[in-house]
Amino acid sequence: MDNRNCKRYRDEINKMELTLPAISVNEGMARAAVAAFCAQLSPSPTDLADIKCAVSEAVTNCIVHAYKHKKGNFYITVNLYSDKTVRIEVLDKGCGIADVRRAREPLFTTDAAGERSGMGFTVMENFMDRLTVSSREGKGTLVVLTKRLGRKTAEEE
Amino acid sequence: MFSTDYRLEIKKRDWLLMVRLFGEIDHHSAVSMREELDRIILKERPRRLVLDLSCIEFMDSAGLGLLMGRYRLMREIGGVLAITRPNERVLRILHLAGMERFIEIDGKA
Numbered sequence A: 001m002d003n004r005n006c007k008r009y010r011d012e013i014n015k016m017e018l019t020l021p022a023i024s025v026n027e028g029m030a031r032a033a034v035a036a037f038c039a040q041l042s043p044s045p046t047d048l049a050d051i052k053c054a055v056s057e058a059v060t061n062c063i064v065h066a067y068k069h070k071k072g073n074f075y076i077t078v079n080l081y082s083d084k085t086v087r088i089e090v091l092d093k094g095c096g097i098a099d100v101r102r103a104r105e106p107l108f109t110t111d112a113a114g115e116r117s118g119m120g121f122t123v124m125e126n127f128m129d130r131l132t133v134s135s136r137e138g139k140g141t142l143v144v145l146t147k148r149l150g151r152k153t154a155e156e157e
Numbered sequence B: 001m002f003s004t005d006y007r008l009e010i011k012k013r014d015w016l017l018m019v020r021l022f023g024e025i026d027h028h029s030a031v032s033m034r035e036e037l038d039r040i041i042l043k044e045r046p047r048r049l050v051l052d053l054s055c056i057e058f059m060d061s062a063g064l065g066l067l068m069g070r071y072r073l074m075r076e077i078g079g080v081l082a083i084t085r086p087n088e089r090v091l092r093i094l095h096l097a098g099m100e101r102f103i104e105i106d107g108k109a
């Protein structure tokens, strides 16, 4: 999507594309698959756990919010770069988000009845280096998560 | 293999109900965990529910929703919820949501 950004990274060393139906059993499947793919960069256990959690959040949002438990697919693309940067795209063609800024606020949720905590985007933001969310109502949502492995997070410093 | 499996272990003493959770908490597993926990809570009506998280291998924000929901249910029946032995990962996500402000959390695993 944003080609200019990719230039910052050194060479792309590997790439994975994954299409999965938006059913809840695929939350575990998606995070396990992405973690297995990222293992070739020898991530620390903490980095790997951060990535798994962020992917789980993005994928759950596709299932719960974008398609509201109806039929649809979500699309994951993972790029690995030689400077140990991981870039993960999670795309859906669901309902989209009317106000992205508001959606990203901690504790904001449109599904309180479903016992959502409204902390999904906050988790993604805190566990990764960067989160971008692009969305169009009625078209879908693209979430991009990036992390340079082996770097300390703001909390740890 | 990839389906999120979980298991509960229950101990009861007087008004205290101890539940140890095993496995992964995500939106997929939280749906049935919630049902099972609420069934036990409403049957036993404990004054104090302690959820032992020491054997949780993964938890995302669905776990926060699960814990907040049980916190509310315990309050409704006049009891309290406490969380014990969260590992470092789980503790980090609990703190991110500021859960320690209203739920008693103790004993790092």
Ligand SMILES: Nc1ncnc2c1ncn2[C@@H]1O[C@H](COP(=O)(O)OP(=O)(O)O)[C@@H](O)[C@H]1O
Residues within 6 Å of the ligand: A057, A061, A062, A065, A066, A067, A092, A094, A095, A096, A097, A103, A104, A108, A109, A110, A111, A116, A117, A118, A119, A120, A121, A122, A141, B061
């Ligand atoms: N992929 C998506 N499609 C449509 N809406 C979304 C999507 N992701 C997030 N949202 C909206 O943003 C809100 C906040 O998301 P999040 O921080 O993950 O909290 P939660 O999932 O607990 O509601 C959701 O309640 C929903 O309204």
Ligand SMILES: [Mg+2]
Residues within 6 Å of the ligand: A057, A060, A061, A116, A119, A120, A121, B061
């Ligand atoms: Mg969410």
